[in-house]
Amino acid sequence: MKILLKFAHFIFLIISVILQLSFLEQLKIFNINIDLVMVTVIGISVFEGGLYGLIYGFIAGMLLDMMIGQVVGLNALIYCLAGFLTGMIMNAGFKRKMSTYMLLIFFFTEASILLTGGIYYLFNYSASTVALGIEMIINPACNIAIMFVIFPLLKAGLERSEEIGITYKSKV
Amino acid sequence: MAPGRKNLKNIIILILLIVICITVITVSLRQSDIFTNFRLLTLDYFKPVQEKTFQVFAPVTKFFLSLRDYVNLRDKLEELELENASIMKDYSENINLKIENDALRKLIGMDLRDSYQTETAKVIGYYNTKWQSEIIINKGKNSGVVEGMAVVNEKGLVGIIILSSGSTSNVRLLTDPQSSVGARILSSRKLGLVEGGSDKKIYLNYISSDDLVFKGDILITSEYGQFVPPELLIGRIKKIGNTGEALYRQIEVQPFADFKTLEYVLVIKG
Numbered sequence: 557m558k559i560l561l562k563f564a565h566f567i568f569l570i571i572s573v574i575l576q577l578s579f580l581e582q583l584k585i586f587n588i589n590i591d592l593v594m595v596t597v598i599g600i601s602v603f604e605g606g607l608y609g610l611i612y613g614f615i616a617g618m619l620l621d622m623m624i625g626q627v628v629g630l631n632a633l634i635y636c637l638a639g640f641l642t643g644m645i646m647n648a649g650f651k652r653k654m655s656t657y658m659l660l661i662f663f664f665t666e667a668s669i670l671l672t673g674g675i676y677y678l679f680n681y682s683a684s685t686v687a688l689g690i691e692m693i694i695n696p697a698c699n700i701a702i703m704f705v706i707f708p709l710l711k712a713g714l715e716r717s718e719e720i721g722i723t724y725k726s727k728v
Numbered sequence: 729m730a731p732g733r734k735n736l737k738n739i740i741i742l743i744l745l746i747v748i749c750i751t752v753i754t755v756s757l758r759q760s761d762i763f764t765n766f767r768l769l770t771l772d773y774f775k776p777v778q779e780k781t782f783q784v785f786a787p788v789t790k791f792f793l794s795l796r797d798y799v800n801l802r803d804k805l806e807e808l809e810l811e812n813a814s815i816m817k818d819y820s821e822n823i824n825l826k827i828e829n830d831a832l833r834k835l836i837g838m839d840l841r842d843s844y845q846t847e848t849a850k851v852i853g854y855y856n857t858k859w860q861s862e863i864i865i866n867k868g869k870n871s872g873v874v875e876g877m878a879v880v881n882e883k884g885l886v887g888i889i890i891l892s893s894g895s896t897s898n899v900r901l902l903t904d905p906q907s908s909v910g911a912r913i914l915s916s917r918k919l920g921l922v923e924g925g926s927d928k929k930i931y932l933n934y935i936s937s938d939d940l941v942f943k944g945d946i947l948i949t950s951e952y953g954q955f956v957p958p959e960l961l962i963g964r965i966k967k968i969g970n971t972g973e974a975l976y977r978q979i980e981v982q983p984f985a986d987f988k989t990l991e992y993v994l995v996i997k998g
Binding site: 574575577578579581582583584586606607610611614618619621622623624625626627628629630632633636637640643647672673675676679684686687688691 | 735748750756774778856864898
């Protein structure tokens with residue numbers, strides 16, 4: 557059952573990548589900057605553990621980079637780091653509640669903006685501090701908002717599998 | 729497995745993946761062709777799913793766009809009425825000029841202007857970050873679309889094909905910071921480069937500060953592009969910055985094409 561759930565999470569992640577490219581990127585026109593893949597990777601890491609966050613983050617990032625990335629490997633690096641560090645933080649004993657998840661999303665979104673900006677800046681891309689500032693305000697807010705949709709979806713599968721496990725045991 | 733050993737395993741995998749990522753980033757930034765085949769395969773593989781997803785969410789995007797349009801409706805109407813009056817005035821004059829131009833071309837033995845061979849394509853994906861502005865279209869090498877070809881819509885130049893797989897292509901939009909297209913000011917015939925900025929605006933660069941440039945001047949593609957045909961409409965000069973003692977003017981361009989509403993585009997094949 558657990559393997560099935562992990563597979564379902566993987567499919568969920570692939571759908572996130574497709575949705576990101578086909579729909580969410582268009583919403584950026586209205587300054588709605590949602591990084592669905594990042595939120596999903598963090599969610600998987602919270603509910604499945606750091607190892608899955610790390611590996612799934614790498615796969616999703618690489619897929620996104622292969623499809624449209626200017627710098628192949630950059631998203632993979634960011635997402636796998638986000639997945640791994642989320643797992644570490646959760647293992648350190650933080651309470652599993654919405655405020656913790658919100659802080660995680662906020663922290664990793666800001667870190668991802670700064671890391672991406674830094675890497676592009678190193679390779680001679682010009683950077684606008686105003687645009688960066690706006691991005692650092694809008695992006696975490698949007699990601700936190702979408703977290704309230706994604707996290708319950710990921711958690712719902714987990715709770716259901718636990719319920720099934722209990723029923724099975726009691727029958728035995 | 730003991731927690732300590734589990735952590736060690738995770739850290740080893742993390743280090744391995746970081747090394748892979750850094751290697752891939754380095755190779756990718758050196759413009760190596762190693763990843764091109766992988767990218768083409770990925771694009772082709774996901775095309776059907778992406779196309780369907782794009783279709784499913786198109787009404788939602790249109791709804792958001794119509795909300796924005798509704799707010800600006802009155803201003804837009806006034807602007808269009810003024811533009812319409814101006815176009816009507818120019819229309820008859822242009823017809824006469826075309827007839828005259830064709831007659832003169834025949835007289836001096838020059839070929840008449842041919843229309844371009846084009847391929848209609850549907851937009852199936854967007855990628856719009858501060859560092860990158862690209863779209864994915866549903867036509868590729870199988871339809872004769874290759875890298876370097878210009879992409880236009882009914883209003884003007886949209887971008888250039890930068891990667892073409894069998895059935896899809898990536899188009900770098902004019903607003904992309906790496907975009908650069910040779911341009912000519914229609915009235916003064918001065919040459920410059922239309923380039924994207926990191927602020928999502930488009931600039932006309934390399935116009936000397938001694939040259940006279942006016943707000944509203946129309947920009948077209950220059951005749952020196954390897955693949956981009958000449959005289960495609962690009963946009964209008966929106967703002968001319970104070971140059972001070974700088975060598976070149978800072979000119980902001982308002983593109984004719986609205987990159988936010990791209991649905992169908994034409995690829996100019998030659």
